[in-house]
Amino acid sequence: MRVVVIGAGILGSSVAYHLAMNGIEVEIIDEVHQGKATLAGAGIVSPWATKVTDPEWYKLYGAGARYYAELVEGLTRRGETDLGYGRVGALVVAEDRNELNAAEQRIQSRIVDAPEAGDVRRVSAKEAKQLFPPLRDDLDGIYIPGGARVDGRLLAAAMTRAAVAMGATLRHDHVSLDLQDGRVRCIDSNGSLIEADEVVVTAGAWASQILRPLGLEHPVRPQRGQIVHLRLAGVETRSWPVLLPMTSHYMLAFDDSRVVIGATREDNTGFDYRVTASGQAEVLNAGLAIAPGLATGTIIETRIGFRPAGDSFKPILGRVAGLDGLIIGNGLGASGLSIGPYAGRLLSQICMGEKPEIDTAPYAPASA
Numbered sequence: 383m384r385v386v387v388i389g390a391g392i393l394g395s396s397v398a399y400h401l402a403m404n405g406i407e408v409e410i411i412d413e414v415h416q417g418k419a420t421l422a423g424a425g426i427v428s429p430w431a432t433k434v435t436d437p438e439w440y441k442l443y444g445a446g447a448r449y450y451a452e453l454v455e456g457l458t459r460r461g462e463t464d465l466g467y468g469r470v471g472a473l474v475v476a477e478d479r480n481e482l483n484a485a486e487q488r489i490q491s492r493i494v495d496a497p498e499a500g501d502v503r504r505v506s507a508k509e510a511k512q513l514f515p516p517l518r519d520d521l522d523g524i525y526i527p528g529g530a531r532v533d534g535r536l537l538a539a540a541m542t543r544a545a546v547a548m549g550a551t552l553r554h555d556h557v558s559l560d561l562q563d564g565r566v567r568c569i570d571s572n573g574s575l576i577e578a579d580e581v582v583v584t585a586g587a588w589a590s591q592i593l594r595p596l597g598l599e600h601p602v603r604p605q606r607g608q609i610v611h612l613r614l615a616g617v618e619t620r621s622w623p624v625l626l627p628m629t630s631h632y633m634l635a636f637d638d639s640r641v642v643i644g645a646t647r648e649d650n651t652g653f654d655y656r657v658t659a660s661g662q663a664e665v666l667n668a669g670l671a672i673a674p675g676l677a678t679g680t681i682i683e684t685r686i687g688f689r690p691a692g693d694s695f696k697p698i699l700g701r702v703a704g705l706d707g708l709i710i711g712n713g714l715g716a717s718g719l720s721i722g723p724y725a726g727r728l729l730s731q732i733c734m735g736e737k738p739e740i741d742t743a744p745y746a747p748a749s750a
């Protein structure tokens with residue numbers, strides 16, 4: 383069987399990795415558009431505190447976080463160790479004590495069957511500040527030891543490299559799709575046919591564009607995220623937990639004295655790849671209100687990514703009924719770095735004709 387995977391973000395690279403591991407011939411094709419979400423994503427992997435209640439979405443969110451241990455172990459065995467992955471813990475804080483109590487209840491109910499979250503405990507404002515030093519000094523918190531962060535750029539590149547090491551091929555090109563006798567065909571930018579038994583569309587926020595010529599009205603649009611990276615020169619940040627203030631903003635730290643403050647969630651911007659004054663102000667004001675100790679940090683970059691946002695939180699995963707040879711993986715929205723690796727494994731199982739290890743019927747794309 384020959385499979386073409388269109389898009390090598392977190393999802394496509396995972397599909398390719400899992401297919402290659404099973405001996406399937408895979409060609410990965412990636413245009414690397416400006417605003418590729420995986421290159422901009424913050425990298426928080428800590429599902430347990432979320433306020434979102436959609437059960438089908440949460441099922442994948444939780445499973446995605448759980449899968450990380452196995453994924454990292456498998457990649458490490460293949461020599462891929464540079465993933466920016468750290469199980470640094472997550473620190474949930476809130477100004478309002480009632481809100482923190484509600485968060486604690488939510489977390490406790492969710493970790494009943496999630497031992498990977500670790501021994502969750504309440505921490506005083508003093509301890510919270512010890513864990514994340516730039517934090518305000520009046521915020522109690524909840525510490526979740528199993529919270530993690532990952533560098534999506536490094537992880538996707540590692541999965542792609544591992545797939546190539548197992549025989550997959552990678553090319554950078556813009557491809558399009560058409561139909562012949564009810565079967566989907568993939569065409570490269572020179573107009574040549576790319577042979578494939580199965581085409582897997584993991585094209586992020588661009589998926590609707592590529593699916594339109596097939597007559598599919600795909601409900602995924604770009605949601606712009608602007609995310610600010612600071613450097614705290616000389617400060618050891620690598621073990622700082624992910625900071626979750628229970629708003630749409632958050633902070634996390636990486637190894638190179640880097641602290642990331644995220645992020646805007648802007649609908650209706652199309653693919654407008656710009657750092658805007660209001661975006662930058664929104665993110666910095668939100669970050670500094672919670673962690674004033676970041677005020678002297680150096681702004682080293684602002685990344686822009688287009689989240690693939692669907693009509694609901696639920697990802698879209700599976701075969702398109704009514705068309706031969708087309709599988710879609712899309713709509714990962716704001717949680718794709720958590721869900722993507724596991725969803726890629728599920729898609730590889732669908733592609734190989736196996737029963738996916740969890741029922742993917744609730745995530746099925748609309749039929750043709």
Ligand code: FAD
Pocket residue numbers: 388389390391392393394411412413414415417418419420421422423424425426427534555556557558584585586587588589592606607608609644645646686687688689690711712713714715716717718719720721722
């Ligand atoms: P993408 O990474 O966008 O990849 C799609 C690829 O398809 C691109 O490379 C594109 O060039 C290619 N492509 C498209 N069309 C074609 C074509 N016709 N031919 C060839 N190639 C094509 N998630 C979390 O879990 N935790 C977080 O903390 C988090 N933070 C985020 C912060 C920001 C600011 C943003 C923007 C996102 C964040 N996310 C987070 C979400 C996550 O980054 C995305 O859901 C995920 O990266 C989407 O991956 P993807 O593979 O579907 O798409």
